[in-house]
Amino acid sequence: xxxxxxxxxxxxxxxxxxxxxxxxxxxxxxxxxxxxxxxxxxxxxxxxxxxxxxxxxxxxxxxxxxxxxxxxxxxxxx
Numbered sequence: 001x002x003x004x005x006x007x008x009x010x011x012x013x014x015x016x017x018x019x020x021x022x023x024x025x026x027x028x029x030x031x032x033x034x035x036x037x038x039x040x041x042x043x044x045x046x047x048x049x050x051x052x053x054x055x056x057x058x059x060x061x062x063x064x065x066x067x068x069x070x071x072x073x074x075x076x077x078x
Contacts, residue, residue, distance in 0.1 A: 023066040031056060
C-alpha cells in the first residue's frame, strides 16, 4: 500500500475510510511540516514545537470540524 506522503504527492487521495484516522494523520503531517520549517528557519527544536503549537491553536476544534467535513465527503462518495 502506498505511503500517505506518496498518495498525497501524486494526488491519489486516501485509501482509508476512517475519518478520524485520516484527520489525525493530516493534522500530524501539517504540524510536523511546520516544526521542520521553523527549525529550518533557525528555531531550536523545542522553540519550533512551541511556536507550531501556538500557530495551530485549538487542535481539538480543528479535528472536530475536519472529521465532520471528511465524514460528509465519504457519505457523498459511497
